[in-house]
Amino acid sequence: MPAITLPPDPRRPLRDRLFDLGVEFPCGGETGCGGCKVRVLAGEVAVTPLMRSVLTEEELAAGWRLGCEAASPGEVTLDVEQWSPVILSDNAPMPVESRPGKGAAIDLGTTTLVAQRVDLATGNVEAVETAINPQARHGADLMSRIRFEMERPGVLRALIHEVLSLMLDRLAPEEGFEEILICGNTAMHHLCCGFDVSPLAAVPFASPNLRSAEVM
Ligand code: FES
Known part of the structure; x- marks a missing residue:
């Protein structure tokens, strides 16, 4: 929203x-x-x-x-x-290794965002928050976003962190989340983590940042 x-x-x-x-x-x-x-x-x-x-x-x-x-x-x-547009989400139970606590699953889309609170014992989705990806105001498609990021680094990362924080605050259980899982395409992943997007802007579109990494 x-x-x-x-x-x-x-x-x-x-x-x-x-x-x-x-x-x-x-x-x-x-x-x-x-x-x-x-x-x-x-x-x-x-x-x-x-x-x-x-x-x-x-x-x-x-x-x-x-x-x-x-x-x-x-x-x-x-x-x-x-x-607020209608954003559909699949709230079917998720496969989990059963353990205590709550997790958050986030679909980081180019256009829309869906965050779900998941019971890690059962995989049941308990609550959902949706939002428009605020980065869209700086480009509807991936190449526009990548170009914007190269011109004004960090702006898109701050935007997505702000909206995800709001969504997670609304979903968070008192004890906090045990685990947060975010999935998105390569460009969304790079913009969220603050990785250099320039490798995604030119052939062969291969980024060195597709393996596990620690980010602040
Ligand atoms: S209650 Fe506000 S416009 Fe109807």
């Missing part, structure tokens, strides 16, 4: 600024349709009586608010539900 960060603006309520950005308010707050939901990732958006009547306690605790009633005195970072 794409996130937006809005600095404080004492002249315009947050609700109006969201509307200016294209967030739609289907009922204008009249019937409590819930079609304007946003999720607070950072900052404070006060809970109003309408929000209490429309949203569940669990949703409020998870940071969900109604955009049509949103107000905040400070900077906020929000997910906008209506901007």
Whole structure:
């Protein structure tokens, strides 16, 4: 889900600024349709009586608010539900060597990201987070991303680390993860690990970084 960060603006309520950005308010707050939901990732958006009547306690605790009633005195970072595309994930149990604890499995796609919390004793998928790969704003295809990375090294790595951290924070059990597994194509792998992508930009497209390595 794409996130937006809005600095404080004492002249315009947050609700109006969201509307200016294209967030739609289907009922204008009249019937409590819930079609304007946003999720607070950072900052404070006060809970109003309408929000209490429309949203569940669990949703409020998870940071969900109604955009049509949103107000905040400070900077906020929000997910906008209506901007979120449907991302499909296969939540079938995974083959595991049964052991205690929870693991995370991440599908690091060029366009979309799926993170699953897995019970390592049973292989059952317990929870899922999905997001658009934020690197896409710097190139929809792999070669554009590789070119961007060569021009501005590190930007794409920071972006993917930020969104994966958010997704893992939402999925993390109290005791933390025993193991995190990330799979992706070679370019996504290099951009996530911070490896030099220049070997991927020219024939024979062979990278020296395809074996095990320690990364910080
Ligand atoms: S627009 Fe319907 S509840 Fe906000």
